[in-house]
Amino acid sequence: MTGDALLTAAVLGTDRRAPPADAFPPLAPPLAAHTPEWRLLLAAGAAALHAQAGRVPSPAPPPPPAADPDPRPVCASDAAALLAALTRAREHALVAEWLAAAQAAAVRPPAALAPALLDLARRHPALQPAALRAVGPLGPWLAARHPAFAFAAPPPPPAPADLATFTAAPLPARLATLDALRRAGPTRADEPLLEAALDDRRKEVRQAAADLLATLPGSALSARMAARVAVCFAVHHEGLHYLEVTLPDALDDAARRDGLTERSPETDVFGPRAGWLAQMLALAPPSALTRALRCPPERFVSDLLATDHAALAQPLARAALRHRDRPFAAALLRGALDGAQDWDKVALTRPTVAALTRLIGPAKGDALVLELLTRNLGPLDDIPAAWPLVDLPGPWSPALTHLFRARLRRDLHSPRAFAAAEHALDLARHVPIDALDPADLTSPDPDAAADLAQARDLLARRRAVAQALRGGPR
Numbered sequence: 001m002t003g004d005a006l007l008t009a010a011v012l013g014t015d016r017r018a019p020p021a022d023a024f025p026p027l028a029p030p031l032a033a034h035t036p037e038w039r040l041l042l043a044a045g046a047a048a049l050h051a052q053a054g055r056v057p058s059p060a061p062p063p064p065p066a067a068d069p070d071p072r073p074v075c076a077s078d079a080a081a082l083l084a085a086l087t088r089a090r091e092h093a094l095v096a097e098w099l100a101a102a103q104a105a106a107v108r109p110p111a112a113l114a115p116a117l118l119d120l121a122r123r124h125p126a127l128q129p130a131a132l133r134a135v136g137p138l139g140p141w142l143a144a145r146h147p148a149f150a151f152a153a154p155p156p157p158p159a160p161a162d163l164a165t166f167t168a169a170p171l172p173a174r175l176a177t178l179d180a181l182r183r184a185g186p187t188r189a190d191e192p193l194l195e196a197a198l199d200d201r202r203k204e205v206r207q208a209a210a211d212l213l214a215t216l217p218g219s220a221l222s223a224r225m226a227a228r229v230a231v232c233f234a235v236h237h238e239g240l241h242y243l244e245v246t247l248p249d250a251l252d253d254a255a256r257r258d259g260l261t262e263r264s265p266e267t268d269v270f271g272p273r274a275g276w277l278a279q280m281l282a283l284a285p286p287s288a289l290t291r292a293l294r295c296p297p298e299r300f301v302s303d304l305l306a307t308d309h310a311a312l313a314q315p316l317a318r319a320a321l322r323h324r325d326r327p328f329a330a331a332l333l334r335g336a337l338d339g340a341q342d343w344d345k346v347a348l349t350r351p352t353v354a355a356l357t358r359l360i361g362p363a364k365g366d367a368l369v370l371e372l373l374t375r376n377l378g379p380l381d382d383i384p385a386a387w388p389l390v391d392l393p394g395p396w397s398p399a400l401t402h403l404f405r406a407r408l409r410r411d412l413h414s415p416r417a418f419a420a421a422e423h424a425l426d427l428a429r430h431v432p433i434d435a436l437d438p439a440d441l442t443s444p445d446p447d448a449a450a451d452l453a454q455a456r457d458l459l460a461r462r463r464a465v466a467q468a469l470r471g472g473p474r
Contacts, residue, residue, distance in 0.1 A: 010040060067141035075107040079468035083109055086465075087116045092124040093429060097462055099130040101469040114138045118149045125151075155183055163193050171202055178208040186212045191219055198257050210259025214283040215322055221258055226288035228255065229280045235293050235303065243303035245312075247273035248280075259283070266315065274309065282315040286328040297331035305335050305347060313347035321355050329356040330368055333388065337372055340384040350387060357388040365392045370400045379411045380404075381423030394432025401435050408436075412443040412452070421448035421455075428455035433462050 018036040034042065074080070079102070086095045095117070102108065109117060114135040121131035128151055132139045139152035166177055178197065181190055194216075197209035213221035234244040251260050260279050267275030290300050304313060313336055320328040333356050336348045348356070357365055369388050376385035389404065396404070408427070411420035424441055436459055441452045 010044070064145070068137035070108060070136040070138070072106060072108045072136065074110050075102055075105070075469060079107075080110050080113065082465065082468045084113055084116070087113065087120050090120060090123070092120060092127055094461060094465060095120060096127055096130055098465050098469070099127075099134050101466055102134060103130070105469045107469065108136060109134055111138055115142060115146075115149075118142060118152055122148055122151065128152075155180070163196055166193055167196065171205070174200070174202075174205050175208065178205065178212065181212055182208075186216045188216070188218070191216060195220065198259070206257075207259055210283070214259075217285075217323075222283070222285050222288070224254070224258060225280055225284040226292065229277070229284045229289050230292040232277055232280070233289070233293060235295050235300075241303075243300070243307055245277075245304075245307055245309045248276045249273070251276055270311065274312070277309075278312060278315040281312060282318040282322070284319060285323045286316060286319050286325045287323070290328075297325075297328045298334065301328075301331040301335035310347045314349065314352060317348055317352045317356060321352075321359060324359065326360050326364065329359045330364060332356060333360070333368060334372070337385045337387065338375060341378075343384060346384045353384075353387045354391040357391040358393070362393045362395075366397050366400050370397070370403065373400075373403055373407065379414070379416060379420060380407055380427075381411065381419050390427065390430035392431075394435060396432055396435050404431075404435060405437065405440050408440055412441070412445075412448065417443045417445035418447045418451075421445070421451040425451045425455045425458070428458045428462075433459065433466060 018039075030042075075083075079098075083095065083098050086098060117131050117135060118139065121127040132152055135142075135152070139149070140154050143149040143151070143153035166174060169177070174197070178194075181194075186194065191213070194209045194213050197205055198213075198221075200206050200209070210221065213219045214225065216222070228248070232246050232248060234246070236242050236244060251262060255276075260276060262272070262276075264275060264279055266278035266282070269275065270278050286297065290297055293300065295303070301313065301316075304310060304316070313332060316328070317332050319325070320332060332348065333353065336346055337353070340346050360368065365388065369392055372385040372388070376383050378385075380386040380389070408420070408424060411417070412424065414420065421443060428436060428441070438456045438459060441455045441459070443449070443452060
């Protein structure tokens with residue numbers, strides 16, 4: 001019976017047009033046992049369901065284009081199995097170590113592990129740069145198909161950077177242009193646009209332009225900021241050598257145009273006048289200051305730390321990081337850490353010490369840390385001079401390795417072995433694996449046993465990562 005006949009029976013009523021027993025042939029036997037009314041209802045329901053179930057499926061869409069080929073060889077199968085296990089366990093620190101070792105070996109993980117690796121990187125943003133390098137062309141390919149992987153998408157093409165277009169563009173477009181310049185790195189050709197942006201009607205545009213100009217070597221803003229800073233310092237050589245610090249009295253319109261503000265995080269920490277100087281220091285090239293004062297970085301840092309304004313070493317460190325000034329970075333580390341005993345009196349924060357250590361690099365950093373540990377004989381967990389150890393890349397020199405291991409063994413066999421064992425566990429997470437030996441991680445103090453067992457286990461797992469990738473591709 002057709003759908004029209006069922007509709008007719010429903011409209012006229014089963015008394016006038018009773019549906020036959022074969023109203024829906026596939027269900028003819030069970031329908032025959034029911035009253036006309038039930039036969040109509042059951043046949044209509046069955047016909048509707050049959051029409052849906054019998055619909056011809058739509059043609060499948062064409063498969064998406066494949067990701068661009070990755071010329072790097074795939075890692076060995078045991079290395080891939082280890083990465084899969086670490087990713088499932090969300091061991092992001094060991095995954096980071098695996099990725100670093102894979103990059104050094106010029107291999108990549110199997111494509112099947114890319115989604116799980118990106119998912120872990122989504123949860124741990126610090127892992128994202130290494131994860132994106134590892135997955136290669138699969139990163140943008142997956143980002144186009146999964147919104148959670150948006151961080152893997154390629155950056156949008158830079159907006160037009162000509163001055164007329166920039167000035168007339170709406171706020172999002174202006175900010176996008178500045179963000180594109182930040183990612184690419186500004187050049188001297190971008191300076192006219194950035195200088196014009198200092199007069200923008202929106203504060204966020206002005207601040208972004210000032211930050212970009214401060215990173216541009218030789219920019220006019222850097223020169224203006226260095227001139228402001230130079231007049232705040234004077235080195236006195238007659239009689240007693242000392243550094244005189246003169247705080248600015250006010251910010252003029254030119255200073256405000258260059259991004260300085262009356263209220264800022266610096267003024268909240270240092271107060272208004274010292275906070276203004278802190279803002280200037282953070283933007284000015286440190287080398288320009290020492291040239292103006294005819295004072296080498298080591299002497300300037302030493303003199304600054306001897307004043308009542310030693311806390312200005314922190315914005316000075318920001319400037320060293322901004323301008324990639326390695327001599328100043330080394331001078332700041334030496335000046336702030338050498339001889340320091342109280343953690344809360346160190347002029348630099350732990351994250352700043354870590355960033356400066358990474359900036360000066362392994363060779364200079366190795367020599368500096370060796371010098372600091374030689375001159376500061378306290379326990380490694382108790383002296384600021386040992387802070388750079390966890391951020392100093394390897395391989396370490398034999399001299400530093402020998403000194404480090406001897407000092408760690410001494411601490412673990414001292415009356416404060418429990419504290420030393422806690423520190424040893426942290427060291428086992430970060431120092432180069434060749435700088436530690438399981439035999440170093442022992443102590444006669446039973447209270448240190450648990451932390452040292454964890455440290456030995458962690459060291460063994462880190463060595464397993466390195467060993468799995470030492471053989472190169474499969």
